Amino acid sequence: xxxxxxxxxxxxxxxxxxxxxxxxxxxxxxxxxxxxxxxxxxxxxxxxxxxxxxxxxxxxxxxxxxxxxxxxxxxxxxxxxxxxxxxxxxxxxxxxxxxxxxxxxxxxxxxxxxxxx
Numbered sequence: 001x002x003x004x005x006x007x008x009x010x011x012x013x014x015x016x017x018x019x020x021x022x023x024x025x026x027x028x029x030x031x032x033x034x035x036x037x038x039x040x041x042x043x044x045x046x047x048x049x050x051x052x053x054x055x056x057x058x059x060x061x062x063x064x065x066x067x068x069x070x071x072x073x074x075x076x077x078x079x080x081x082x083x084x085x086x087x088x089x090x091x092x093x094x095x096x097x098x099x100x101x102x103x104x105x106x107x108x109x110x111x112x113x114x115x116x117x
Contacts, residue, residue: 002044007036009089015051016078016086022054026072039070050082 002008011032015023028037045051046063053061053076061074078086 002041002048002050004085007032008041008045011037011041012045012050012078012082013086015076016082019078022075022077024072025053025070025074025076028076029072042074042076045082046076048081049079050085051076052079053077 004012011028014028014031025037025039025042028042031037042051042053043063046053046061053063053074055061056071056073
């Protein structure tokens with residue numbers, strides 16, 4: 001089970017943004033550090049089907065089977081499950097943010113109306 005904290009979401013969004021050509025595990029570890037973009041997290045994201053990964057030969061890797069060699073040249077892509085989760089987070093953010101913005105503008109206009117009298 002993957003726990004989606006801020007760092008994990010940043011990694012998943014980064015993979016999502018680079019899904020057209022994929023992103024190597026080495027680049028992920030270079031950008032986020034080996035502590036956050038560690039092999040176990042990337043394996044778990046694969047097992048939970050948030051990302052899919054190709055090995056050096058270009059074959060899809062099944063992480064349900066035991067792996068004996070990990071390579072920083074593995075290339076990962078975001079799946080539709082990851083895309084849905086990211087888009088839902090954006091939608092939920094804007095669903096909350098737009099009414100808050102309208103309310104803030106209304107309060108500002110009300111204060112200006114009171115001050116102008």
